[in-house]
Amino acid sequence: MTAIDASLARDYAALEDAALVALVQAGDREAFRQVMRRCNQRLYRVVRGVVDDDAEAEDVVQEAYVHAYAHIGGYRGDASLATWLARIALNEAYGRLRRRRQTMDIEQVEAVAAASGRVVAFPNRFGGEDPAAAAAREQLRRLLEHAVDALPEAFRVVFVLRDVEGCSVEETADTLGLRSETVKTRLHRARRLLRNALHDNVAASLSDAFPFLGARCERMTEAVLARFDALPPR
Template sequence: MSEHAHAIAYATLSDDELVVLARRGQHEAFRHIMQRGNQRLFRVARAVLNDDAEAEDALQDAYTHAFEHLDGFRGEANVLTWMTRIVLNEAYARRRRRRATVDVAHIEAAQQDEGRVLAFPSRFGIEDPATHVARAQLRELAEHAIEALPEPFRVVFVLREIEGCSVEETATALGIRAETVKTRLHRARRLLHEALHDSLAGALADAFPFLGPRCARITEAVLRRMGAGVAPDGHAPPGR
């Protein structure tokens, strides 16, 4: 790696600054973009595909596509929202190849408006260590309940309640109206409440944890595709 590349403090740069460098072929800049978005984007892909391995593959393909088309990023939304759209397109394409598309209108029409809505919080405070084992068990139940949601509701729930995205950001990422986001979130919450006890809410913050090894595996795989290679110090060489 050149002295110039070593001198760049990538971690201190804004997303827009990283995009500028990545457009110039700086693979290390794109590595940092991926690392900042990995958890959300993996969760989004998994929300569509309901499979860890396929979600990883979809994310790698989406990252490769995003790097090759960075010139198409116009800054109308932040780069993470732009990449969320790319990941969703890849995940939906894979799902279409795998099975027929869910009839969203039919699912929504079948739902009744009655019933209490449980407003699951997105973030939680530090718990008593004695509850750790029970929390892990509850989290597993929560993950299964989320997986069982119809896909349109599941994706909105993951973005809004697990990732903490705003209504507007979620609507932009999914290409739907803000009111549709609110409606689907309302129904997702109700479906989960029907399946789970109120105490399960405490498990959601850690659902589908994005562990360090997965983060490293995805970023390194994408960098290899880009022909970057990995130096002995763990860094990719600078771009052209």
């Protein structure tokens, strides 16, 4: 059986993370496709919580995947695969913020604030072609996302990981390099700020916030794999 035949015969979705990583380390790009499908939504959500922009968040996640693929040999399983990838994505996101702050002077900041009155807004839709987004409670979800956008960044990222993505306190702390008590404190403050802005029934829509499934997930996956064609063979 050729390598291509073996690849087609594998059920990648049924494999554990460690098995996928081993295949990727051996040069199996189809295994990395499954890694991306498995982790796309979490990475997009946490990066979106940092950069406040849909398009830039997708770009950051792509860069994070390219970096991760190039350094997959260094993954030793000390943290979960999702946590390892999230750290890489957060490093890229925070690097972008630092560069952005270096190039935007005070006058520009004041002009943006005066024009918008708030942080960068989400678009009205996440793409009508995505069934997950189309089925969401659109108006309520937009309200929630705007409110989350308005949180201070340190609180926003913790809230996205804990209440939107459903990570544990320990996993959130590990991903962000914080103490567990700090995660708990920031989450408490984030929830209190949101309660001041939203009605209690937004809790029913948390699982629909910042969707990155279906067509968007596949587009991201294919874009990253296409970039691998320019890389030397492993």
